[in-house]
Amino acid sequence: MTEEFWRWTESRWTSPDIDWKSGDIITAGCDVGSVSTQAVVMVDGQLYCYANMRTGSDSPDSAMRAINWALEGTGMTLDDIQYSVGTGYGRVNVPFAQRAITEIACHARGANFIYGSTVRTVLDMGGQDCKAIHCDERGKVVSFLMNDKCAAGTGRGMEVFADLLNVPITQIGELSLQVDEEPEPVSSTCVVFAKSEASALLRSGWPKEKVIAAYCSAMAHRVVTLLERIGMEEDFAITGGIAKNIGVVSRLEKELGVKALQTDYDTQLAGAIGAALFAKALVEKQRKGK
Amino acid sequence: MIANYGYKDGSGEYFISIDTDKCDGCGDCVGACPYGVLITGEDPNDPFREEPVAMVSEDHRKKIKYSCAPCKPVSDRPPLPCVAACGSGAIEHSW
């Protein structure tokens, strides 16, 4: 299988600048996705530590392993965390979370933290779905859509092509840029029909990179139409596996006429960070209520 | 917030959009929908909202083109029951 496109290394990190013992509100967020799980701990709204690892066959177990790894060596235990929020596909299966919030809400909130308050549109292209979120300056969702019914525009759709062309999925992006002239995009949206179309193009003598270029631009075009539905506004950020595919990203930027924001953060953390920030807000709300 | 439930596939775009600022969670659309497409409940996308809100049930999200088909005959299309039932005008269909 072509899992490699989504390859990233499992990692953990602790902030050297924060003394959690003097913190007031300590919260955690855990994003259990179909491929990876992230757990983050925040101290007064600052990122304190995190762990990012592969999701196992069992969601609750993956969540526990992630938070335990994040806490490793910090001296902090689960009891020190005042509130935890689960998000992602396995959000209801996070044993230590008091609440589950959708990845839509958490992603918007997390992107606001990672990219800053100017981000208005977040596109998340994952292995099996595609989300478009429009948010305000506080990271609150203004409109969203999530497409997980159709493989077109997802990592899975790209994998089908990588398999057909026998090209490692990590090289798709680069290869697609090695054309002198941009070909017409593949006309079928449907991955099944696009695949037949691509086979016919190959048989008629098109080189691989030209076929890939035609598919990358079809994919970019599809995503643009999804963004139009929610109201595309700058600043614009892309997260998820496809963010690493330069062939799709560059064509997307060209068609939209905007550049995607860059960040030093690991964008995979967006959901978990958003969840931890919601946890903090929920603690504050509880305190006010008392 | 405008919550778009549904999908775009090769054959077209099928979204039910719910304006959660207009929706007061009354549930009139739920009663009007003959196929159980709509439900009301806690807003999963807004943890701070107090009142319930309408949404498309998980079971139908990937097939609303088919679930809603009987409400959308090719000719002589009547008003959609869900849209007609919503006094606040919170529901829209893209197709």
Added chain:
Amino acid sequence: MITAGIDCGAKTVKVVVIKDGQVVGKSLVPAGIDAKGAAEKAFDEALAQAGLSRKDVAKVVSTGTGRKEPTFRDEEVTEVTADARGAVFLFPQARTVIDVGAEEGRAIRVDAAGKVVDFAVNEKCAAGAGAFVEAMARALEVDLEEMGKLSLQAKQAVPMNAQCAVFAESELVSLVHAKTPKPDMARAIHDAIADRIVSMVRRVGAEPEVVLIGGVAKNVGFVDSLSRDLETEVKLPDDPEMVGALGAALIAAE
């Protein structure tokens, strides 16, 4: 009078030659990458079968997605028109015609005179067409005919959640891992596609008689799921994939 109808589909090209309302020649060839060549070949084969030559044919009407391809066509009609005409010729009582081909599904309502009243089309998504069944057969590693038969031996209905043909393939793989019996999977596949076709049929109204045409009509598993879902008997012509071409030939004669 001798006329011909040619149906240039996504996967195959079909030709029917008729003489005074009787079929005298027919052919079916794969469309391949050279659609024009395939059309020529299909036409010549059908003529050879009828013992005729091109100059004997008074008129040729083409239909199908590639209906612009045959250079020898005199006129073109849409698939809906051709399907309706062919189906009503074979089943004068037909009121609903369902055509499920490799890349498209269609539901057509016709009146007593065989005129099209309403129609709905599902195109450009494999989930609602024969391509779905083909992809699933490939994933199960059985041929189409066998998968149809397997479906009839199913003991229970297992639900399939994925709608998209691509995701459904992955779902099938997990069903295989879970040791789901093959007949049950075959049934799940046919139920899934039948369900989508039926919801399209309901948009035009399913009135008896219901006639099923198109290549997928040869799949007994699909026919079984479809009749169960529609709760009515479904009529099948002998050559379900030739009906569009037949309709075109009949229109040419008029």
